[in-house]
Amino acid sequence: MSGVFNFCAGPAMLPTPVMAQAQQELVNWQNLGVSVMEISHRSTEFIEVATNAERDLRELLNIPDNYKVLFCHGGGRGQFSAVPLNLLPKGKSADYIVTGSWSKAAVAEAEHYGDIRIINAVEEVSGQQQVTDVNTWDLDPNAAYVHYCPNETVDGIEMFEIPDTKGIPLVADMSSTILSRPIDVSKFGVIYAGAQKNIGPSGLTLVIVRDDLLGNARKTTPAVLDYTITAAKESMFNTPPTYAWYLAGLVFQWLKALGGVDKIEQTNIEKAEKLYQFIDQSDFYINRVNKQNRSRMNVPFWLKDESLNSAFLSQAQENGLLALEGHRSVGGMRASIYNAMPLAGVEALIRFMSRFEQENK
Ligand SMILES: *Cc1c(COP(=O)(O)O)cnc(C)c1O
Numbered sequence: 469m470s471g472v473f474n475f476c477a478g479p480a481m482l483p484t485p486v487m488a489q490a491q492q493e494l495v496n497w498q499n500l501g502v503s504v505m506e507i508s509h510r511s512t513e514f515i516e517v518a519t520n521a522e523r524d525l526r527e528l529l530n531i532p533d534n535y536k537v538l539f540c541h542g543g544g545r546g547q548f549s550a551v552p553l554n555l556l557p558k559g560k561s562a563d564y565i566v567t568g569s570w571s572k573a574a575v576a577e578a579e580h581y582g583d584i585r586i587i588n589a590v591e592e593v594s595g596q597q598q599v600t601d602v603n604t605w606d607l608d609p610n611a612a613y614v615h616y617c618p619n620e621t622v623d624g625i626e627m628f629e630i631p632d633t634k635g636i637p638l639v640a641d642m643s644s645t646i647l648s649r650p651i652d653v654s655k656f657g658v659i660y661a662g663a664q665k666n667i668g669p670s671g672l673t674l675v676i677v678r679d680d681l682l683g684n685a686r687k688t689t690p691a692v693l694d695y696t697i698t699a700a701k702e703s704m705f706n707t708p709p710t711y712a713w714y715l716a717g718l719v720f721q722w723l724k725a726l727g728g729v730d731k732i733e734q735t736n737i738e739k740a741e742k743l744y745q746f747i748d749q750s751d752f753y754i755n756r757v758n759k760q761n762r763s764r765m766n767v768p769f770w771l772k773d774e775s776l777n778s779a780f781l782s783q784a785q786e787n788g789l790l791a792l793e794g795h796r797s798v799g800g801m802r803a804s805i806y807n808a809m810p811l812a813g814v815e816a817l818i819r820f821m822s823r824f825e826q827e828n829k
Contacts, residue, residue, distance in 0.1 A: 473813035476791035477621055477766060477804040478644070479664040484808075486718045505711035509704055517710075518703070521717030528720060528729055529646075531653050531676060538675040538695060539703040539713050544570070544643040544662035546673060548577035550693040551615065551639055551658060554685045556582045560612040563636075565589045567599055567627065568620030569797060570641060578615070581686075585611065590625065597623070598758035602631045613637040613657060619645035619763055621665070622795040624755070624802065626763040630655045637681060644765050646674070647723065648807055649733040657681050663712060665765070666806045668719050672712035723807065732807050739805050739814045740764040746818045752825040770800035776828055777801075787820050 474481040497504040498513060507514055522537050531537065540546065551574075556562050561583035564575045567590050578584045585608055589600045607614060614633045619626045621644040630652065631638065637657025646661040653659065658677045664670035675695065682696045691697050697705050726732060744762055747753045747769050755762070755769045771780060780801070784792050794800040805814055 472788040472790060473809065473816055474790045475803045475805065475809070475813075475817070477665070477795070477802060478662070479670050480666070480804055480806050481808045482668065482715070483719060483722045486715065486722050486808075489718055490715060503711075504714045507710075509707055509710050514710060514714075517714050517717055518708075521713060521720055524717065524720035524724055525674070528723060529651065529653055529676075534679045535653060536675075536677050536679065536682070536695070536699040538677065538698045539708050539716075540673040540675055540698060541671065541692060541706075541709060543664075543670065543673055544641060544660065545573070545577065546693065547641070547660040547662075547675065548574045549580070550675070550689075550695070551613070551660070552578045552581035553689040553693055554695045555637065555639070555658070555681060556612045557684065558582065558686070560610070561585055561608065563587060563608055563611040563614045565605065565614065565616035565631070567617060568623035568625050569795070570620055570622065570643070571615070571617040574615060574617065574641060589616075593758065596756055596758040597625060597761070599625065599627050599761050602629060605631070607633060607636070609634065609636070611636050613639050615639045615641070617641040617643075619643075619648075619765055621763075621766050621804075622768075622798060622802075624757055624763040624766045624768040625761050626765070627761065637678070644804075644806070645763075647729055647732070648736050648765055650729050663716055665804075666808075668716035669712050671709040672716055674716075719808075735811060736764045736805070736807065739809065739811055740767065742811075742818060743767050743803065743805070743814055746821065750821075750825055752829060753821065765806050766802055766804050768794055768798065768800055768802045770794075773828075774799075779828070780824060783824060784817075784820060787816075789817055789820055792817075 563585045565587050566572050575584055587605050590597050591600050614636055618640055639658040640656055642659050643662045644665040647666045660675045663672035677695050685694045692706055747755050753769050792801050794802040
């Protein structure tokens with residue numbers, strides 16, 4: 469909608485041109501007289517959508533041939549179970565790096581399946597949160613895998629360095645950072661991401677898994693969570709979320725046309741820097757994350773005078789700036805500025821914040 473910027477953490481805004489194309493194609497897709505969501509996932513037409521989406525994603529992230537790309541149901545939280553079910557044999561343990569709410573939630577689920585070693589990796593230095601030095605992490609050389617969350621959506625903590633796990637498979641929950649910057653996929657065993665932040669609508673989950681990790685799922689693994697079955701059936705063991713898959717494909721095309729992940733990273737850096745700079749120079753707003761770990765996608769901030777919170781939120785909304793309320797567990801505000809958020813949205817937010825500060829100081 470014109471004049472409105474949606475800062476929701478997820479489901480998040482989608483690129484405007486993608487929404488316009490989806491609207492145009494909604495009831496009569498490719499002159500079939502029906503919607504893409506009303507056709508068989510096994511039809512030639514849909515298989516083409518599916519294949520193109522995978523091809524474009526592989527191109528965008530430069531995914532090596534020895535990785536499978538799976539289009540699953542179940543969201544990020546489904547993967548909190550799928551990861552141990554597929555990778556954690558009975559009797560072994562896994563290391564979980566905890567940097568915030570989502571990595572903590574991943575631990576809680578994984579603990580149903582085996583021995584989970586927790587490595588708390590956030591420290592506070594002069595009132596600011598930062599991720600501890602990777603070299604100080606007490607990693608178990610016999611762990612089945614190491615799990616971490618490169619971007620903590622709630623806490624606004626991002627890790628840009630890929631931890632060196634000395635050959636132990638590294639598993640990453642990239643739900644809120646995938647496609648925001650280039651990554652070296654070959655450094656990972658498994659990458660997963662719920663779609664509703666940077667990929668498309670909710671209901672779709674991407675899994676990128678290295679071939680040699682397949683074939684080890686526990687016997688009791690539900691088939692829909694089994695990477696090996698999903699890979700063998702090309703993500704069509706059960707009916708995939710076809711419409712979400714189609715929309716993800718449109719998002720990948722949009723991103724390619726923009727110049728790909730290298731290009732969007734530049735815009736993401738510019739957006740985040742502008743917003744953090746504005747927060748830092750103000751004594752009205754604060755952010756509590758150290759510069760090196762500030763998320764480019766989710767910017768939490770607090771009003772020093774929290775009694776102004778509801779006025780801030782309602783006036784923001786009147787000005788077309790939506791969904792700025794922080795996660796209920798941490799309070800304050802949060803601006804989620806994923807790939808689809810244009811620079812103009814961040815600029816409009818800064819203008820509003822500046823005016824609000826002048827009027828309420
Ligand atoms: C949103 C999010 C999730 C949860 O995804 P669901 O699809 O709701 O299960 C998990 N991890 C991270 C980092 C997220 O941002």
